[in-house]
Amino acid sequence: MKKYLSILLAMLLLVVSACSNQSSGDKVKTGDSKHPAGTITVWGWDVAASTMKAAVESFQKKYPDVLVKVEDFNSGDLYEKLTVGLAARGSGLPDVVLMEDERIPGYIHQFPQGFLNLNKLGYDQYREAFNPAKVASVQDKDGNFIAAPWDIGPAGVFYRVDYFKKAGVDPNSIQTWDDYIAAGKKVKEATGKKMLPIDIPNYDGVFQMMMQQQGLSYFDKDGKIALQTKEAVRAMTVIKKLHDEDLILNNKGWDGIVTATVNGEVATVPYGVWYTGSIMDQAPDLKGKWDVFFLPSFKEGGTRYANVGGSSLLIPATSKNQSAAYAFVEFFTTNQDSQMLGFEKYGLFPSLKETYSAPEFTANSEYFNNSPIFKKVADIVDEVPKIHLNENYAKASSLMANAQAAILLENKSVESALKDAQKQLENEIK
Known part of the structure; x- marks a missing residue:
């Protein structure tokens, strides 16, 4: 009798489990x-x-x-x-x-x-x-x-209008990342300010934006790891150039970005357009001193659009x-x-x-240099390249932050660091 009761109980548990785990x-x-x-x-x-x-x-x-x-x-x-x-x-x-x-x-x-x-x-x-x-x-x-x-979060580059004017830099002249680096040198010489904040050991957001500009995430459209592609090498090489020219402020996390913005420690912040709310809320006294231009491209006429968040x-x-x-x-x-x-x-x-x-x-934004920044961004929403997200996105981001730190803080070569990151991600996925 106990044997039959055990079988019946097991069958009931299976039925309950199947019902509670109903497929969407x-x-x-x-x-x-x-x-x-x-x-x-x-x-x-x-x-x-x-x-x-x-x-x-x-x-x-x-x-x-x-x-x-x-x-x-x-x-x-x-x-x-x-x-x-x-x-x-x-x-x-x-x-x-x-x-x-x-x-x-x-x-x-x-x-x-x-x-x-x-x-x-x-x-x-x-x-x-x-x-x-x-x-x-x-x-x-x-x-x-x-x-x-x-x-x-369509991305753009928030920039300090007053710093650019003091350095004699026209934001419209910044079409490529090489232009951005050249402008950063002028701004730093004129104002003493670095060009952008990056939490080097923990955040690879600038790399992510650069990859999406080129139609990739950490993976291609077929889901293959893209950390050793020419696009990844190109993006990380630009970040290394920025660091070598001492144009990167190594900040700590979200609070570090906001602090650098409020205290005027950087001339630009590449970020999602939603950052407008943070700037206006945290730095109301900087009204008229911020504006936005699109991300620089990797070559003349290249894509300047990405998304953050x-x-x-x-x-x-x-x-x-x-x-x-x-x-x-x-x-x-x-x-x-x-x-x-x-x-x-x-x-x-x-x-x-x-x-x-x-x-x-x-409408024009009084805070952002009387510029129609939201219309500007809204006009390019459909131009943001589609990228492939998958279940390994978080792992890839963590490994890329480590690779970025090895490149910028330990002087590891771009190719070597990306190769190691690719191998480690492949092993973790397996």
């Missing part, structure tokens, strides 16, 4: 999708969470029967809770979660059944509403939307109110007013292209 490819439980109701919980952090909270009021005018609770975490805590919840097959997870685009492939790889396929809920109808690079970052290998696009919304497959969760995700990412909330208050740059005709984008 199975039929999605949407309830009444035309009239969603009930309560949903949304996870986010910092200004992103604040923006979502601000959007709830207008959302509930359209969906009065849905109660939205936005929970604001430190981003590190959010990812930790999310990972634990997914490993526990949904225990304690929200109905909607914010995630940085570069992290999406890793989570999808580790938890392939963890999030809803938004195509099954109709989100693919919005494919043309966003720029191709953003769309590519939120799709799986089959072209399904796994996340709904929210903000993006950006995040999107996902729906965990275990959500008990998928119809209401999807209603919120769809509304928040495709409603122009909701998209503009984060931009107007926090400088978060929306990925919804129809927002770019709003007056806030076309």
